[in-house]
Amino acid sequence: MNFKQLSKSCLASAIFISSLTSPLNAALPEHGIAMHGDLKYPTDFQQFDYVNANAPQGGGVTQAAIGTFDSFNGFIIKGTAADGLGLVYDSLLARAQDEAFSLYGLLAESLEVAEDRSSIIFNLRPEARFSDGQPVTADDVVYSFKLLREQGAPFYKAYYRGIENIEALTPQRVKFSFSSGENKELALIVGEVSILPKHFWENRDFQQPLLEAPLGSGPYTVEKFDSGRQITYRRNPDYWGNDLSVNRGRFNFETISYDYYKDGTVALEAFKGGEYDFREENSSKRWATGYTGAVFDDGKIITQTLQHENPTGMQSFILNNRKSYFSDSRVRQALAYAFDFEWTNKNIFFGAYTRTHSYFSNSEMAATELPTTEEVAILESIRDQVPPEVFNTVYRAPTTKGDGKTRSQLRTALRLLKSAGWNLKDGKLLNAQGEQMSFEILLYSPAFERVVAPFSRNLERMGIIPSVRLVDVSQYINRVRSFDFDIIVSGFGQSSSPGNEQREYWHSSTADQPGSRNMIGIKNPAIDYLVEQVIQAPDREQLVLRTRALDRVLQWNHYVIPQYHINSYRVAYWNKFAFPQIRPKYSLGFDTWWVKPESLKQGLSN
Structure with missing residues (x-):
């Protein structure tokens, strides 16, 4: 109850004071949640510190993938899912990559967490849409968790087994109740799950590899693919979340493509030949001996070692x-x-x-x-x-x-x-x-x-x-x-x-x-x-x-x-990219990079 409701009911002041301190009171809406401690970013923050909100958008990036793919369903154990599928989906919350574990509203504009974290309510943004224009609703959230826990990879059942109940309170309001408030992380991790469209999946067999482009609410959609060989994502011009504070300065590439190669050695030679333009190296031998030649000497390809603070496991x-x-x-x-x-x-x-x-x-x-x-x-x-x-x-x-x-x-x-x-x-x-x-x-x-x-x-x-x-x-x-x-x-x-x-x-x-x-x-x-x-x-x-x-x-x-x-990223890229001066502590932050305007003008964007 709020003050006006209490006044209208003419309750005694003692009861009024008691109700304010009662554990039955609803939690106040918050813009984010931290695992431990306080949030870094205030309610009215405009962008993360590690992005350039004025980064130019356009152009494309092509990366290498190893092996092949035969599915667009990365939520099951059958099939080999295509790289980059996360670009298609949004989650309820977005992670800040310069905090140990803090999340801010994405599909959810606010959240209400019980003091003991035994439950959490997400208030969805009314403007949130899937790429086909259909609204993202609480029913989609309930459906996504039911689908993943019952038919998805075993990981989902184990990871979210502490969820006791999920309830759509209204079309824009969904509540998660947990079996115990002792698992304080659960209130956060449910916010990181990709939300799936019920109207897309309810007439499809979720336990089988998906052989058509998936539908999501994320910044990109699948534009084209050559099964097992290549896939291209294009930034959705009608993406509903373009102007959110958690997205500002991110997703600057117009297209993101993955070309598939048999192994890393073949892929490196293709990179040096200009077949694709960004590469993160995981072989010390290749890093020490393979990144040589005219394209490196004349600065056409840049190599960098970028330190990070991630646990390396x-x-x-x-x-x-x-x-x-x-x-x-x-x-x-x-x-x-x-x-x-x-x-x-x-x-x-x-x-x-x-x-x-x-x-x-x-x-x-x-x-x-x-x-x-x-x-x-x-x-x-x-x-x-x-x-x-x-x-x-x-x-x-x-x-x-x-x-x-x-x-x-x-x-x-x-x-x-x-x-x-x-x-x-x-x-x-x-x-x-x-x-x-x-x-x-x-x-x-x-x-x-x-x-x-x-x-x-x-x-x-x-x-x-x-x-x-x-x-x-x-x-x-x-x-x-x-x-x-x-x-x-x-x-x-x-x-x-x-x-x-x-x-x-x-x-x-x-x-x-x-x-x-x-x-x-x-x-x-x-x-x-x-x-x-x-x-x-x-x-x-x-x-x-x-x-x-x-x-x-x-x-x-x-x-x-x-x-x-190793506590650094080893990256190589054709000299057409730029990135913010401040880098996130806990990721490479490639989603904050952009194609230089001069490269766009010179036609080096693809």
Whole structure:
């Protein structure tokens, strides 16, 4: 109730005062929400600090994609979705890339959050439209979540399982109720989901790959495509959200295209030949040796290394714990001694990388020192369920001198393997049944064969038979989704505010769900407990402490063989682009770039 309503009803002043302090009062509408702390941007902010609101619009950008695609439905595990589909969709809220985790109104002009975050109401903008002109309504929001949780990839069911009810209060007002107010992140992450048009999907089979252009409310629409080879998005001239503060200075390209190539080496040569004009490089060898020639010398192509403050997560050799060989942590620990990072970094990566020791590397949440008293208090209830080293030793992945001499490391590995029932006999590592240890390392990128080769040689010296299998991207995706692998090279990306995604990575409930991100197959009650502790963290301080505790237990279970990371973006682009002087802390911010006016005039925009 507001003051006028109370006055008209002539209630006693005592009751009036009581009603103002009652927890039943509706929350006041807000323009945004922060995970912890205050919002950076006020109600009347005009733009994010890292954009140029006066950036010219027009021209186009073409990028490379690797492999192929056969679907425009990226919300299911079937098919290989085309790159760039996020351009088609809007969400209820938009993330600020210069804050740890803050969201501001996009489809929703305001939101009302219960004090304990047990519910949130989104008030939709009446002007919000899908690209066919139909309004975005609360029914579309309800339908989207129902569709994703019931028929989408397993990720959605796990990620949003804390949603107890979704209700369309009016055509422009939708309420989410949560099973517990302890999961404070849930009020934010529901705001980041792509909202799907009910009238488009209700007569289509959502569980099958989509072979036609999708419909959304975002800034771009699919203009044309050559299935599996190329796709072009065009900025919607009638995009309803052009003038919003969260969009000002963004989405400046008239067209965004993706050309598909077999592998990164072929794609780089095409780039140098002018076939496309922006590239983010992920190979240190290519970055060190491939970006040379006249087009670089005369400034036609610019190369830059741009620092960022993102947590770099964990890239690693992932050992499938569902396989009998890898169910013993001593075996997993032993295999890590076969990866000589120091030699690999020096001889293959040109010294470009830093060794990864933490699942939350490059962040304050990484466990890099002995646990504090506060962390021990978090871990105490599971002391008998975790390795003792969690409490008394800082984890470091095995290291070498980088000279290629790994005899002492391999001896350590063999001692661990012997304790797990494996013995080296006549050059073969055998178990009690006389079976030689052998497994497959599954890859999709030829560039990674050179990284795996020295690792494989060290494994062979331990009496193991490793085989390296290179498959195409589609086959690789399908095999990983069905957990049909022994070892793969992959990673677990992290944000500056870990939360519900940790359940999808490590929780027992996701280990047997095909398509889940629990690729390792972890089923560990102690980790389940810590995941829930992270999700329920009441403030930033506790989030950091609880995440460090989770990091320690993951580290000392030796689930992966850590590899390496870099805290910068390596980008190369034809000299027709410009970007704002202020860059966002937590992203490359490519959606804030633009084509230079002089390039537009010279016809270099495509």
